[in-house]
Amino acid sequence: MQFWAPEFFKTPVRTGTEIGSAAGDMWAFGLLLLEMLTSRSWIVGGSSVEIEKSVLGFDIGRICEKEGIVGDLQILLSLLLSKNPSKRISSTELVRMNHLQSLLGHETPLSRFFAEQYEMTYQQLDSTHKELYKTKQRLATSRQELETSKQRLETMYQQLQHVQQTSNKEHEELLKEQNEHKKTQRLLRQQEQTHLAIKTQMQSLERELLTVKEENRRLKEVDSNAHQAHGPYIDFILDTSDSW
Numbered sequence: 437m438q439f440w441a442p443e444f445f446k447t448p449v450r451t452g453t454e455i456g457s458a459a460g461d462m463w464a465f466g467l468l469l470l471e472m473l474t475s476r477s478w479i480v481g482g483s484s485v486e487i488e489k490s491v492l493g494f495d496i497g498r499i500c501e502k503e504g505i506v507g508d509l510q511i512l513l514s515l516l517l518s519k520n521p522s523k524r525i526s527s528t529e530l531v532r533m534n535h536l537q538s539l540l541g542h543e544t545p546l547s548r549f550f551a552e553q554y555e556m557t558y559q560q561l562d563s564t565h566k567e568l569y570k571t572k573q574r575l576a577t578s579r580q581e582l583e584t585s586k587q588r589l590e591t592m593y594q595q596l597q598h599v600q601q602t603s604n605k606e607h608e609e610l611l612k613e614q615n616e617h618k619k620t621q622r623l624l625r626q627q628e629q630t631h632l633a634i635k636t637q638m639q640s641l642e643r644e645l646l647t648v649k650e651e652n653r654r655l656k657e658v659d660s661n662a663h664q665a666h667g668p669y670i671d672f673i674l675d676t677s678d679s680w
Contacts, residue, residue, distance in 0.1 A: 459521035466516025612664040
């Protein structure tokens with residue numbers, strides 16, 4: 437965050453692309469040169485709020501005056517570290533160094549030195565920017581994969597919920613069937629008990645019927661024996677009763 441340009445902190449909605457702009461690269465290069473010249477860091481802070489306050493309060497004119505930086509170097513730093521990104525020197529102008537040459541009226545060893553230093557630093561920043569872009573793409577891909585996995589898990593969860601609901605319904609139906617089976621078993625036991633009672637009663641009636649038949653047979657035998665023994669007497673009585 438120490439190399440982020442002021443416009444990043446002034447943006448209401450930060451998308452993360454502000455620090456990767458060409459103007460932002462010029463700001464970072466200017467800070468790097470300033471630190472190389474003064475052997476100290478001018479953007480300090482232990483938190484993002486402190487760093488933002490340090491960036492927004494940054495004044496290259498006051499720093500150059502304090503550090504005794506003058507001439508084309510002061511002009512270069514002022515062009516690199518302008519808080520207005522539209523007023524910063526572009527990478528094309530910096531590589532060609534035509535801007536300093538027109539200001540000074542001639543090409544200086546210092547301008548050539550900074551051109552060489554910038555070329556190396558710019559390549560490093562460009563490589564870092566490309567790596568950041570690749571990392572951003574990988575993160576976007578990972579985010580998409582995570583979203584896909586999330587959707588797949590949600591689908592699986594919904595399917596499991598459906599399976600659970602179906603299983604609950606089947607379990608309820610099975611409990612109903614078990615209750616019906618218990619009722620059926622209870623009715624069967626009642627029917628068996630009734631059948632047993634009826635069978636017992638039939639057996640009792642059969643014994644009584646046998647007893648009655650035996651008694652009837654015995655009475656017939658008695659009647660037959662009596663008729664044989666007292667038949668003539670009985671006929672006389674019957675005839676006499678008819679004459680009366």
